[in-house]
Amino acid sequence: MGISERKERDKQEMRKKIIDAAMHMFTHDGYEEASIRKIAEKIEYSPATIYLYYKDKDQLLYDVQAECFSKLVEVFKKEATSEDPLKRLEEICFSYVRFGLTYPEIYDLMFIMRSPMNNMEDKDIWKNADDAFGCLAGSIKECMDKGLIRFNDLWLASLSIWAMGHGLVSLNISCRMKVLNMDDCQIQDSIYVSVKNYLELLRK
Amino acid sequence: MGISERKERDKQEMRKKIIDAAMHMFTHDGYEEASIRKIAEKIEYSPATIYLYYKDKDQLLYDVQAECFSKLVEVFKKEATSEDPLKRLEEICFSYVRFGLTYPEIYDLMFIMRSPMNNMEDKDIWKNADDAFGCLAGSIKECMDKGLIRFNDLWLASLSIWAMGHGLVSLNISCRMKVLNMDDCQIQDSIYVSVKNYLELLRK
Amino acid sequence: MGISERKERDKQEMRKKIIDAAMHMFTHDGYEEASIRKIAEKIEYSPATIYLYYKDKDQLLYDVQAECFSKLVEVFKKEATSEDPLKRLEEICFSYVRFGLTYPEIYDLMFIMRSPMNNMEDKDIWKNADDAFGCLAGSIKECMDKGLIRFNDLWLASLSIWAMGHGLVSLNISCRMKVLNMDDCQIQDSIYVSVKNYLELLRK
């Protein structure tokens, strides 16, 4: 029995290697550079080898995405530590936004790109975001339980707060904030201020 | 004199034709299908002909995007007509969201895709969104002038409200709302409710 | 009768305009940039207009080439003025080489490119080079008549001297002198020295 376990472990290690390479390329060269061939080249395997571990590119991206999400959760764990629920919610939101602005290409894969979501069947469940979303929702729930914010519905609250954060980050990533005619500094400021404002509005 | 005018008109008509075809393909087949070749095929011209009217693909997409934005403005004009500023702001927001949910591929080009923003120089100005953004900002300004909403800074207000709307629409388009485990109906509802909630929060 | 003459004159003027534009593009942007469309653009006419004056690109290039050759003759006239036949021959050779090194793209069209020669029928006569070649041959003839150089056959002499000059210039233009591992300065020197050496060898 040890054998099959080891094999599985080996397989996981290889997958990890692939994903790490892919993430590195995403982060540093942009998602356009992350072709199967280039990923394979980076880990010094042949493209065909990738297909031993992943059915197709979408499945690979799905796993890369998972890795990205666990990175985000780490960030949450590290940066959102306050006891005060409201404070912690703010920390989470700021962490989220900072993460997005710091790693735009990865953020793209996590929250913007169609791949690998658009080739999932509707029935397929998307587990990658669960933990990270759980962090947010958990923090919000605490606020609600203690009557600190103006929301009755946890899902609605989570969705709204997420949407605000994502809206700001993604408009920036896709350069649509050009319409505001601000320089980069002002834009960054406005993003954080917008988040802060919103959370203050929510406070009872 | 009529001649050069007619020529210009002809040229514009051809451009219109190209753009319409492109928009149609965007809308129905997704932006991945909208290659120069396929657009040309659709209007039954040769690919080279496209290049008589557009320097390159980005310029074409830029114009398609412009067309999309003027469509959005039309929608605003038609659907946001209330005298009551707060009401009108709500109408604009709902129109925006509905537009995004109805034409996701077009919305993609307008607010999500990197092209054609990607290849603009930083110094280039992005005019396409000005009018539509002006509608939103104008409406918000009226609310602010009359002391109806809790905002001091017009740009911050506009950005926040836009970000909320965009966040909701784009999370949905990119299927990230799967994390909520809701069916499509519930999601749609949540989106509209989120917008409504936010606007109510803003009301003084 | 004045009318048809004027027409012909007009036609010639237009041709001149086209050729000048083409030469300018050759000289400054390289022959790869000298497409019919770009030439037309430069003189602010439509590509189709070019075809009113030239049957095809080869015919146009043929005329451009003619212009280049008359430029070369001018240079000869200006720079090769010594009374001493041997001296004048040397001046001609140096002028030729300097011309080639100074205007490599034009030299290419005159002496290297297949177009417009390769689409000439064998029976067609190539007049463009006659005058320039005449300068060289004339000068050589004088040397021969006065018994100054070791050649009996004028054509053989002309060919040899031309070949030496052309060989040096064209090997340089096509970067083949890289094989010598010299820097640009040394190469230029070597070219002129080679010419000089050869002429000295020829002197009786």
Add this chain to the structure above:
Amino acid sequence: MGISERKERDKQEMRKKIIDAAMHMFTHDGYEEASIRKIAEKIEYSPATIYLYYKDKDQLLYDVQAECFSKLVEVFKKEATSEDPLKRLEEICFSYVRFGLTYPEIYDLMFIMRSPMNNMEDKDIWKNADDAFGCLAGSIKECMDKGLIRFNDLWLASLSIWAMGHGLVSLNISCRMKVLNMDDCQIQDSIYVSVKNYLELLRK
């Protein structure tokens, strides 16, 4: 160990196949016909396959050129065998010229075309011609060492002799000898005679 060797051999064989096809097309249809597509077609592979063996067209042409040069060296080895240094130099020169006149398209790639030299960085070294040039220079050196020809500087000598040969061949290839109004036979004769004359001039 045999395996990796065989693989490498296979790869080389494929490269050979590609190059041979390219050379064949050069020789028979002219260099204009030698597009990646057509080469691929000729060897009955897909264009993409070419890119498994060559990074881009220039690299392919570079290798084709190398092959041409080794063909030339073979010719030298076979045809220039005299013990007498002067005689051998003459044989080399005649071989060179004959090669150029027999395979004009290949000669073009070796000594005239800008590609693949064009896209070499200045610092890149051009090794293709080294051996062939070495044959010429070696033979000249022997003549110089034995005091048989009127040259002090080996490089200058080599350049001059090469330039004479190249000038004659390339003027013929590019049809510029039309200016002499000779028929093909006379031209060929003149070329050989010119070479011979020059070598005799050089003899001490």
Add this chain to the structure above:
DNA sequence: CATGAATGAGAGTTCATTCAT
């Protein structure tokens, strides 16, 4: 387990040229 070899499909783009007006 790993891969070398191969490919079909497609991308954006440019060219010389034609012809009805």
Add this chain to the structure above:
DNA sequence: GATGAATGAACTCTCATTCAT
């Protein structure tokens, strides 16, 4: 006389993927 409009035919190159070995 001039041209606007159009095009067929090319071009180089990249991609995700497959399969025999």
